[in-house]
Amino acid sequence: MSLAVQNVEKGYGGRKVLQKVSFTVQPNEFICILGHSGCGKSTLLNLIAGFLQPDSGSITVNGENVKGPSKARSVVFQEHALFPWYNIVDNVAFGPIVQGKGKTAARETAMEYLRLVGLEDVAESMPEQLSGGMKQRVGIARALASGPDILLMDEPFGALDVLTREMMQKELLRIWLELKPSVLFITHSISEAVYLADRILVMKNGEVAKVFEVSMSRPRSNALPEFAQLVQRIQSVLTLE
Known part of the structure; x- marks a missing residue:
């Protein structure tokens, strides 16, 4: 199931939270959305889930506009609820x-x-x-x-201790490789994004600032030079004014 986000904007109280965000997700693709707090990551996920509607632009799944929640798009929050x-x-x-x-x-x-x-x-x-x-x-x-065809995950491991978080990352990849839904995974952690994703969307100030392709084969290790190099490249985008 393919997802397309095209020129999506969303604001609250006169403040733009998302500005002309565009990207696509292919069937079975694992996408991480990375960025600092307040950059619009969770708002974007809520729009894709159908909990919110964009002020302008469109979100489509297989060419059909997202008008509300659907069993085809399941959400995992940071709090298990x-x-x-x-x-x-x-x-x-x-x-x-x-x-x-x-x-x-x-x-x-x-x-x-x-x-x-x-x-x-x-x-x-x-x-x-x-x-x-x-x-x-x-x-x-x-x-x-x-x-679901699309699994939306809003910092699901953010409240876990380091060892449990690492175990959950491995478990998630195992499940994804078995079932192959499309995944959109929000995180603050650069290393988590590099470990998990096929592509990483780096968000800053309500926009997609950069997209990184992750070509390393799985399973990945943060001890590999290419892992550390990609982390540094993403860090430079996040810290650049």
Whole structure:
């Protein structure tokens, strides 16, 4: 499923948050959107999700305008937002039930995706019994259970400790390589973007300042000279006035 963002602008209270943002995402492509706080990354993701509408420009999926949320575009937020009154399997089954699946079929779908993220053993646990990393894996399973073509991820690992974050990056790549949705992943971390992405969109002041192609084969290591060189090139764009 292809996504096209064309000359999109969005403002709040007279302040332009996004200015003529344009890019495309090809089927199965992993895109990271990188930039400092306040550069418009999350606003852009909310527009693509259909939670907001642009002031001007267009966002299309397979040529059709995005007019609102869709099961074809699932979102994973930094905060997992699990329902505390549901156990894990029922949290994941919620989307399929809303889409019209019966409870038994929805729970079977939920278990399939809990197995994918390695959490089938905690299916009957409650959210407060899980670690932060486990909760985010549940959030990913819940997003995938709706069968999306596009997975939108808004700094999903930003609140995790370093070791858990690195583990989650590896897990996400494993899942992506198996299911191959298109992914838009927002991050503040340059090294995270270089580790994950096919392409990196660097945003500054509401605009796409630079696009970097990442040609390194996977799995990638930050010990490689080309990894460090790309990090430095991206850093120079972010720090340039």
